[in-house]
Amino acid sequence: MSIELEPASQLSFRRPLTESIKESLIIRNPTQLPIAFKVKTTAPKQYCVRPNSGLVGPGEELEVQVQMQAMKEDPPADFKCKDKFLVQSIAITAERAQLSPADLWPTVERDAKDQIREKKIRCAFLPPVEHAISQIKEEDEASSTHLSSAASSIRHAQSVGAASPVKFTTTSSTTTVSFSENRNSTASISSSSSSSTDAQALKLELDNARETIQNLQSTIEKLQKEAGTLRQRKPESGASPTVTAVTLKHSQEGLYPITYVAGAALISFIFAVLFF
Template identity: 65%
Template sequence: MSIELEPSSQLSFRRPLTDAIKESLIIRNPTQLPIAFKVKTTAPKQYCVRPNSGRVEPGQELEVQVQMQAMKEDPPVDFKCKDKFLVQSVAITAEREQLAPQDLWPTIEREAKDQIREKKIRCAFLPPLGHEITQIKEEDLETTPSPSTHITFSDSTSNINTNTVPASPIRQIAQQPLAAPAVHSTTISSSSDVGTLKRELESAQETIHSLQSSVERLQREATSLRQRKPEAGSSSAPTMTAVHLKNNQQEGYPVTYVVGAAVVAFLFAYLFF
């Protein structure tokens, strides 16, 4: 057995909340037995309930006045009230008819607590009259989706259906694979190119070896010329040798330097050009 409430789930208080506000809570008894009720709240200092307990005869209803005390200032517009009311009810049987009103609920809570029925009612703050329509229109303007975007909203939380939202150009670009950066280097694309490069490298090594042999041979000849002694009895030999060496010195750089520079120039031209 249970009672019926009107409103059934929410008790609304319209702003401004700086004034005391009264709202009605109707309790109906659709059963065949009298029902005792009791009203509790999570904010007893904020609300005054008259009567906060009583009795409803079968098929009858009772109006309960709920008065919210005036606040010092209105809470913010987006403030969500967390206050709640709890309406407890229990059937009054023939045995319970003999109990005094002040002893009814203590006896039931002690002996038949499982027979108590409960209904919860939450509180809500509404905007002032005339402002509610304006606020709804402003919210519609702020939340109106663009023609190219389809947004699905649930009861309490806006959920964007990503399956129906077309990807923006920036997102499409981000999803494309990045192109490989350009590499400024020689690429070997086949085994034939590798063989060609190996043959050229071997040829260059042979040329370098031949040039090194020529340099060593020239160095040996130059050393032998410096160490050769003039023939005995020839008075003009020293003079000729000195003149010959002097002329060689005046003609330019030593042969060793010239050959070394030629080798370096050949390697530089082969590797970089």
Template identity: 35%
Template sequence: MSSGELLQIHPQELQFPFELRKQISCSLQLSNKSDNYIAFKVKTTNPKKYCVRPNNGVVLPRSTCDITVTMQGQKEAPPDMQCKDKFLLQSVVASPGATAKDITPEMFNKESGYEVDECKLRVVYVAPPQPPSPVREGSDEESSPRASVSENGHSSAVQFQASKAFNERVEPKDTSFQARTLISKVTEERNSVIEQNKRLQQELDLLRRAAKQSRGGIPLMYVIIVG
């Protein structure tokens, strides 16, 4: 907190969590520890870039005043995230019972005879806050079969182990049965092919013998009839 002669300012610098194309706001708090009415006015080196509400007013004795500074959305980030913008907060003792309507530009002009207190504030860009990482609803231990208990009072881990052992006993049998069925089917198909080959071979032999007889001379039946 900066302690001036008239007002205490917190924080001493304007910190904006910079994000492109997004309006960003930060706050200042002015504290009046005296018994006087203190008038204030806020100026900036870049008035088109910032909106200050309120940009002037009166802080009552022993009270505070909050100021909101809004930075317009920026199309590009500055080099090295360094900002050269500055703010100037001027304060002066006002007459008792003064309000914001009683503030005039001459009150902050030192040449007019007023004792003006000035405090310079710099602008700082900071990294935007990161969203919290998602938290799992249950831990690994809670989701583990060993940690859960079934309604009948037996650990589900026992059921899990029993089921696993049953599957280990059954699966090899199922696999062996499928293998035997496949082997039997292949064997039957092979035997069928062998039988077909035998029949074809026999028919081929008959055709060969018939062909030899037709080339060997006059058929025996013809000789008997003629004789």
């Protein structure tokens, strides 16, 4: 059967140590029997413990005040405190309950020394509160900077990876990721492909325009020949002027407007200059 301590392993005293400092030590009894305790220290002149001995009932706890006496001057910042506390405890049976507090421990140490439970607590000197706050802020800033840098790296990797292929190279101890910078070449390929497609479309339109112009020229030549023949032919005697007019009108129905022919020729010339 043993007690529980809080803190369990270290009592901390914060600087400046030129002033008297108090810390609390909680002793808990998790057992079903009363437990007697006694507190010892390696530096009895430096520390005052109240109470330094006592009794803790079943399921109860007791607060012990540990007061460190003021020092003449603060130890160096890298000073390691070697002071320790020893908390001894033993369960109180019906037989031991009959003993007075003054006789309890001498009797236990003489007759039941192997039943005494011991727990050690070391002492530590902490930096001043201002220094601790400053150190916490520095650690927070360093952590924030590290997180921000990591987030920036992730965003950069994502932006590069969205436009470039990712190549994984595995070695015996590490795996590295390298990104190929192919954005310029990709843009060039896209531009070339687009220009090629446009040129093909324009060439097809130009071929169609040439074919149309050729058809128009053939039609014009045919109509010109028919018009010349009609001008040379005289109207037969007795023929009705109305019939002759109808015949001329019918022969001219297939003619295209001269503006259309000129416009088609101009478009053909422009396409030939730009692309060929």
